[in-house]
Amino acid sequence: MSYIKEKFKVKADELSTEVKDLLKNHGSKVIGDVTIAQAYQGMRGITGLVTETSLLDANEGIRFRGYSIPELRDNLPKAVGGAEPLPEGLFYLMLMGELPTEADVQHLSSVWARRSHVPNHVFDAIEALPITTHPMTMFNVGIMALQTESLFAKAYAEGINKKDYWSYMYEDSMNLIARLPRVAAYIYRRKYKNGQHIQPDGLLDWGSNFAHMLGYDDEGFKELMRLYMTIHADHEGGNVSAHTTHLVGSALSDAYQSFAAGMNGLAGPLHGLANQEVIRWILAMQEELGGGTPTKEQIEKYVRKTLADGKVVPGYGHAVLRKTDPRFTAQMEFAKKHLPEDELVKIVWMVYDVVPGVLTELGKAKNPWPNVDAHSGALLVHYGMVEYEFYTVLFGVSRALGVLASLCWDRALGLSIERPKSVTTEWMKNFVEGKVEASAE
Numbered sequence: 001m002s003y004i005k006e007k008f009k010v011k012a013d014e015l016s017t018e019v020k021d022l023l024k025n026h027g028s029k030v031i032g033d034v035t036i037a038q039a040y041q042g043m044r045g046i047t048g049l050v051t052e053t054s055l056l057d058a059n060e061g062i063r064f065r066g067y068s069i070p071e072l073r074d075n076l077p078k079a080v081g082g083a084e085p086l087p088e089g090l091f092y093l094m095l096m097g098e099l100p101t102e103a104d105v106q107h108l109s110s111v112w113a114r115r116s117h118v119p120n121h122v123f124d125a126i127e128a129l130p131i132t133t134h135p136m137t138m139f140n141v142g143i144m145a146l147q148t149e150s151l152f153a154k155a156y157a158e159g160i161n162k163k164d165y166w167s168y169m170y171e172d173s174m175n176l177i178a179r180l181p182r183v184a185a186y187i188y189r190r191k192y193k194n195g196q197h198i199q200p201d202g203l204l205d206w207g208s209n210f211a212h213m214l215g216y217d218d219e220g221f222k223e224l225m226r227l228y229m230t231i232h233a234d235h236e237g238g239n240v241s242a243h244t245t246h247l248v249g250s251a252l253s254d255a256y257q258s259f260a261a262g263m264n265g266l267a268g269p270l271h272g273l274a275n276q277e278v279i280r281w282i283l284a285m286q287e288e289l290g291g292g293t294p295t296k297e298q299i300e301k302y303v304r305k306t307l308a309d310g311k312v313v314p315g316y317g318h319a320v321l322r323k324t325d326p327r328f329t330a331q332m333e334f335a336k337k338h339l340p341e342d343e344l345v346k347i348v349w350m351v352y353d354v355v356p357g358v359l360t361e362l363g364k365a366k367n368p369w370p371n372v373d374a375h376s377g378a379l380l381v382h383y384g385m386v387e388y389e390f391y392t393v394l395f396g397v398s399r400a401l402g403v404l405a406s407l408c409w410d411r412a413l414g415l416s417i418e419r420p421k422s423v424t425t426e427w428m429k430n431f432v433e434g435k436v437e438a439s440a441e
C-alpha cells in the first residue's frame with residue numbers, strides 16, 4: 001500500500017471513531033429547522049450534508065481544510081520557478097487535512113503520471129460523437145467509457161467486505177484524476193485542433209502536463225492552469241456537482257459513475273457552464289456595439305437589456321456567497337500581475353464596476369457580486385484558448401480533485417445511502433391547515 005493511502009487509512013479510522021462517538025452521544029441534537037420556502041427553493045440554508053474537504057463562509061468565501069485561497073497560494077508547494085500552488089498539493093490537503101511537503105507533492109505528480117494511461121476504447125467512444133457535440137457531453141462520454149476500468153465495480157461484483165470499499169474508491173479516484181487531463185486534452189485537440197493530439201510528458205507536474213497536452217507550453221499558461229486547477233477544485237458539499245457526485249456515490253455507484261453524474265450538473269448554465277456564458281455574453285455585447293472596448297454606460301445599458309429580456313447576468317450572484325468570490329479576486333490578481341493591459345480583462349473589470357450596482361438597485365438577486373466564472377474565461381482567451389465551449393471541461397477536471405477526495409471520505413466513513421423525505425403540495429397544504437404533522441423520520 002502506498003504511504004499516502006496508508007496515512008489516509010489511519011486518519012480515516014481516527015475520524016470514523018470520532019463520528020461514531022458523535023452519533024452515539026449527540027445524534028439526536030437538532031442542527032436546524034426546515035421551512036416550506038426552503039423545500040420549494042433549492043433547500044438553501046439547510047444543513048444536511050457532511051463534507052470534510054472544504055467549508056464555505058458566505059462573506060469570506062471558501063476555505064479548504066481551514067485555508068483560504070490567499071493562504072493556499074502562500075503555503076502550498078510550487079513548481080520550480082513557479083508562483084502558483086501545485087494542484088497535487090491541494091488534493092493532498094483535502095484528502096489528508098494537513099499541508100503536504102514538497103516530497104508529498106512530487107510523489108503525487110509521479111503517481112498520477114504513472115496511472116494516466118487511457119485505453120483506446122475511450123477515445124473511440126469520443127470519436128463516435130459528431131464533432132459538433134458539446135465538449136461537456138464528450139467529456140461525460142469519455143468518463144463513462146473509462147468506467148470499464150473501475151476496480152470498485154469489479155471487486156463489488158466479485159464480493160467484498162464493506163470495510164474495504166474505501167480502498168477501491170481510493171484507487172479508482174487516483175486513477176480517474178490521473179486520466180482526466182488526457183481525456184479532456186483529447187477532446188480539445190479533436191474538436192478544435194484537427195485531431196492533432198499531443199502525447200503526455202510524464203516528467204511534468206499534473207497541471208503543466210495538462211497544459212502541454214492541450215497544446216499550451218508557455219509558462220504563463222502553465223501557471224494559469226495550476227491556479228485554475230487549484231481554485232475550482234471544491235466549494236463545500238452542497239453545490240450541484242459535489243452534491244450529485246456524493247448522492248450518486250451513496251448508492252455505491254463507483255467513482256466514474258458518480259463523477260460523471262456530477263459533471264452533468266456542472267454542465268448546467270447556472271453552475272459550471274456559466275464560465276462559457278460570461279465570454280459569450282461579453283462577445284455578444286461587443287458585437288452589438290460594433291466591437292472594441294465598450295464604455296461603462298454601454299455596459300450598463302446592456303446589463304439592463306439582459307435583465308429585461310428575462311436572462312441572468314452570467315458570472316454574477318451566488319446561492320451562498322454574499323461578497324465578491326475570492327476565486328474571482330485571485331484571478332484578478334493573476335491578471336494584474338501577468339496581463340494588466342489585456343483588453344478583454346479590462347472589460348471584465350469594467351463589468352465588475354457596473355453589474356453589482358445594477359443588481360443591487362433592482363433588489364432581486366441576494367448577491368450582486370461576481371463569482372469565479374466572471375473572470376476565468378478572459379484569462380484563457382489571453383493565452384489563446386478562445387474556444388469558450390471547452391471552458392467547463394477545465395472546470396470539471398479541477399472539480400474532480402475535491403469531489404473524488406470527498407468520495408474517498410464518504411466510503412471511509414461508511415456514509416449511508418442518501419434518501420431525504422419529499423412531500424407533495426397537497427401534503428404542504430394539509431400541513432398548513434394542521435391536518436398532517438411533520439415527521440422526524
Ligand SMILES: CC(=O)SCCNC(=O)CCNC(=O)[C@H](O)C(C)(C)COP(=O)(O)OP(=O)(O)OC[C@H]1O[C@@H](n2cnc3c(N)ncnc32)[C@H](O)[C@@H]1OP(=O)(O)O
Binds near residue numbers: 311315
Ligand atoms: C461555479 C458556480 O456555480 S458559481 C454560479 C454560476 N452561475 C452564474 O453565474 C449564473 C448567474 N447567476 C445566477 O443565476 C444565480 O445568482 C445563481 C444560480 C448562481 C444563484 O441562484 P439563487 O440562489 O436562486 O439566487 P438568488 O436567491 O439571489 O435569486 C433571487 C432572484 O435573483 C435572480 N438573480 C440572481 N442572480 C442573478 C443574476 N446574475 N442575473 C440576474 N438575475 C439574478 C434570480 O434569478 C432570482 O430571480 P427569480 O426570483 O425571478 O427566480
Ligand SMILES: O=C([O-])CC(=O)C(=O)O
Binds near residue numbers: 235238320372
Ligand atoms: O457553491 C456553489 O453553489 C457553486 C460554486 O460556486 C461552485 O460549486 O464552485
